[in-house]
Amino acid sequence: MSEQLQPVETGSAKPSIYVEGLTIDFALDSAIFNRQHMRAVNDVSFILKAGQALAIVGESGSGKSTCARALCRLFEPSAGKIWLQDVDINEKKNQMKQLDFAKEVQMIFQDPFGSLNPVHTIRHHLARPIKLHHPHVSGDELEQRVIEIIERVGLSPARQTADKYPHELSGGQRQRVAIARALAVGAKFILADEPISMLDVSIRLGILNLMEDMKKDGIGFMYITHDIATARYFAERTAVMYVGHMVEWGNSDSVTQNPQHPYTQLLISAVPEAGIRRSKEKMAKKADIPVWKPDSQGCPFASRCLKATDQCREAMPPVTQLAEDHFVRCYLYES
Numbered sequence: 001m002s003e004q005l006q007p008v009e010t011g012s013a014k015p016s017i018y019v020e021g022l023t024i025d026f027a028l029d030s031a032i033f034n035r036q037h038m039r040a041v042n043d044v045s046f047i048l049k050a051g052q053a054l055a056i057v058g059e060s061g062s063g064k065s066t067c068a069r070a071l072c073r074l075f076e077p078s079a080g081k082i083w084l085q086d087v088d089i090n091e092k093k094n095q096m097k098q099l100d101f102a103k104e105v106q107m108i109f110q111d112p113f114g115s116l117n118p119v120h121t122i123r124h125h126l127a128r129p130i131k132l133h134h135p136h137v138s139g140d141e142l143e144q145r146v147i148e149i150i151e152r153v154g155l156s157p158a159r160q161t162a163d164k165y166p167h168e169l170s171g172g173q174r175q176r177v178a179i180a181r182a183l184a185v186g187a188k189f190i191l192a193d194e195p196i197s198m199l200d201v202s203i204r205l206g207i208l209n210l211m212e213d214m215k216k217d218g219i220g221f222m223y224i225t226h227d228i229a230t231a232r233y234f235a236e237r238t239a240v241m242y243v244g245h246m247v248e249w250g251n252s253d254s255v256t257q258n259p260q261h262p263y264t265q266l267l268i269s270a271v272p273e274a275g276i277r278r279s280k281e282k283m284a285k286k287a288d289i290p291v292w293k294p295d296s297q298g299c300p301f302a303s304r305c306l307k308a309t310d311q312c313r314e315a316m317p318p319v320t321q322l323a324e325d326h327f328v329r330c331y332l333y334e335s
């Protein structure tokens with residue numbers, strides 16, 4: 001195992017999804033003929049564990065969704081490896097069919113309406129994945145499973161809910177159906193891409209509490225969010241990403257209550273209840289967020305950081321361990 005991965009792992013529980021040195025490049029539209037690429041994810045390593053949540057936090061464009069899509073095999077890594085238990089998911093692509101893989105890892109999205117078919121009932125949305133992944137289940141047993149899953153995600157009365165169409169449900173109820181679909185498959189990991197950001201504030205907590213409950217059944221979560229406050233509420237561990245780089249990570253309480261990277265401090269300063277709300281101008285320079293290229297150098301935050309030195313513009317800082325489970329990549333803390 002590389003040095004990159006070691007700092008991310010602590011504790012003795014068996015890790016279940018390893019991501020090591022994940023790097024994803026995309027061709028730049030304007031440069032098809034000179035083969036220019038942008039680097040959406042740069043050398044990212046983390047572990048998702050059964051029954052726990054890892055929050056990936058960062059502004060728009062920081063590479064959070066691209067990481068999740070690579071974990072679902074929607075994008076091939078340009079470099080790096082992803083293991084599901086002991087299987088390299090890209091190397092074993094031929095051996096592990098997409099259907100078997102989907103049984104383990106499911107994604108839920110920001111807009112639950114977009115992922116539900118308006119012409120089918122909720123029963124259909126849940127019965128179909130059960131039949132697909134568990135072909136021996138049919139008849140009364142299938143109906144029973146559908147009802148149990150609807151109850152499990154807190155929708156009641158369950159039979160009436162099963163008869164409804166997506167447009168007859170509220171946004172929060174639709175997100176519960178999306179979660180129910182992942183349960184119907186029997187997924188062990190759920191990659192939740194901003195699952196509450198489109199929901200009314202009053203129902204967000206209910207969805208987070210449902211997912212919290214699912215952790216107790218052993219389901220592991222990747223929780224993608226812009227909102228570092230909910231990361232602390234829901235996830236045991238938090239990784240902060242900026243322009244495709246993981247800049248600070250570790251135990252969620254440490255990262256959110258004692259943020260050390262200037263970028264994490266900037267994110268925290270925007271949380272009203274943190275009580276330290278300061279104008280963004282006092283936390284960071286107004287500068288364009290860089291488009292990272294494979295040959296870009298230095299810390300990606302250097303162009304905005306008020307404490308940046310020449311060293312920051314020349315090379316990415318190494319990993320510094322700040323506490324038992326708290327790591328940062330910033331020259332301010334280099335030991």
Ligand SMILES: Nc1ncnc2c1ncn2[C@@H]1O[C@H](COP(=O)(O)OP(=O)(O)OP(=O)(O)O)[C@@H](O)[C@H]1O
Pocket residue numbers: 026027040058059060061062063064065066067
């Ligand atoms: N299929 C693609 N082709 C080209 N560029 C892409 C593709 N998908 C993502 N990108 C680029 O990769 C970068 C990271 O995007 P990504 O969607 O992962 O960020 P994000 O942190 O999830 O942002 P958001 O919070 O807005 O969803 C962005 O600059 C985006 O434009």
